[in-house]
Amino acid sequence: MSAWLEWTDTDARSWIAVPGPHDDKYSRGVLGVITGSVEYPGAAILGVEAAHRTGVGMVRYVGPRFVRSLVLARRPEVVTQPGRVQAWLVGSGMDAARRSFVLVGELTRAISSGEPVVVDAAALDLVAAHTGPTIITPHYRELASLLAKREIDVSAADIAADPSGWAVRAAIELDVVVLLKGASTFVADPVGQAIVVRAGTNELATAGTGDVLGGILGSLLATHASELRTDISLLAPLAATAALLHGRAAERASGGGPIAALDVAEALPAAIATLTGRA
Ligand SMILES: NC(=O)C1=CN([C@@H]2O[C@H](COP(=O)(O)OP(=O)(O)OC[C@H]3O[C@@H](n4cnc5c(N)ncnc54)[C@H](O)[C@@H]3O)[C@@H](O)[C@H]2O)[C@@H](O)CC1
Numbered sequence: 001m002s003a004w005l006e007w008t009d010t011d012a013r014s015w016i017a018v019p020g021p022h023d024d025k026y027s028r029g030v031l032g033v034i035t036g037s038v039e040y041p042g043a044a045i046l047g048v049e050a051a052h053r054t055g056v057g058m059v060r061y062v063g064p065r066f067v068r069s070l071v072l073a074r075r076p077e078v079v080t081q082p083g084r085v086q087a088w089l090v091g092s093g094m095d096a097a098r099r100s101f102v103l104v105g106e107l108t109r110a111i112s113s114g115e116p117v118v119v120d121a122a123a124l125d126l127v128a129a130h131t132g133p134t135i136i137t138p139h140y141r142e143l144a145s146l147l148a149k150r151e152i153d154v155s156a157a158d159i160a161a162d163p164s165g166w167a168v169r170a171a172i173e174l175d176v177v178v179l180l181k182g183a184s185t186f187v188a189d190p191v192g193q194a195i196v197v198r199a200g201t202n203e204l205a206t207a208g209t210g211d212v213l214g215g216i217l218g219s220l221l222a223t224h225a226s227e228l229r230t231d232i233s234l235l236a237p238l239a240a241t242a243a244l245l246h247g248r249a250a251e252r253a254s255g256g257g258p259i260a261a262l263d264v265a266e267a268l269p270a271a272i273a274t275l276t277g278r279a
């Protein structure tokens with residue numbers, strides 16, 4: 001039985017990298033992104049927007065060609081040339097049933113690159129290829145189908161009834177950090193770290209907010225890539241920090257009213273300024 005640490009603003013503060021005078025775009029970290037598809041291009045835009053607004057040296061978007069032009073139309077600062085990256089975000093906004101052979105190869109190469117990686121949505125079934133620091137970001141249905149592929153008979157309803165227990169079980173079973181999404185977010189790693197994040201608003205129950213979370217987390221991994229190389233235990237607090245930041249940005253965007261996912265991404269800079277005491 002894990003003892004769950006409730007993550008606070010004070011905990012999260014020190015996990016957000018603030019650039020200094022000696023930083024440049026490469027020293028801050030480059031996030032490689034393979035997300036979006038003809039079916040779900042918006043997920044790529046949401047993740048890229050959130051990554052930029054969390055603070056990162058560069059976003060290198062190398063997802064499907066059709067999506068690149070849409071991402072560039074929204075964010076001209078995105079680089080679409082392949083090249084070195086310090087972390088990856090893969091899988092949001094894709095349909096596993098429609099992945100091409102080439103795309104599966106690209107996703108697998110990123111997951112097995114040894115760099116820190118966030119594996120979301122339609123790349124979850126490829127997670128066994130991981131070789132470096134890896135976080136998966138399923139919701140209940142996604143975790144249920146991922147575990148079913150490993151012959152663990154569990155439904156989304158079972159996971160909803162015991163999300164903390166299933167987060168721990170999945171982290172051990174898959175040997176990765178699990179960030180299990182829901183009204184509360186449970187982060188578990190294979191060696192017993194267990195963190196719950198309750199920041200946010202129920203208004204987050206709207207399409208695309210998970211894609212925004214992926215971008216936030218990718219950004220935090222890219223900006224901590226050198227520390228992660230020597231200490232994989234940093235993944236869980238970074239994941240919890242991403243969820244807390246996501247929640248605080250959502251509260252700010254909502255102000256008590258409804259939100260759309262892009263509003264959450266746009267509220268990130270102000271949420272970070274407050275959290276890091278620079279507001
Ligand atoms: N703007 C975008 O491009 C967005 C893209 N998204 C992407 O969409 C893909 C699928 O994500 P999901 O979380 O939906 O995947 P899930 O596989 O969890 O959900 C799909 C299932 O939801 C159920 N469902 C569909 N419509 C329903 C309805 N009207 N009422 C009740 N149940 C219904 C069906 O059983 C369906 O098989 C992911 O790749 C995700 O990243 C989502 O994040 C939403 C926003």
Ligand SMILES: Nc1ncnc2c1ncn2[C@@H]1O[C@H](COP(=O)(O)OP(=O)(O)O)[C@@H](O)[C@H]1O
Pocket residue numbers: 139180181182183184185200201202203204205206207208209210211212213246
């Ligand atoms: N009722 C809720 N209250 C608070 N947060 C929620 C609620 N429902 C979902 N969330 C959060 O919203 C996000 C939804 O992500 P996800 O299910 O992947 O949606 P999408 O695939 O549409 O992006 C997650 O961060 C999750 O923790």
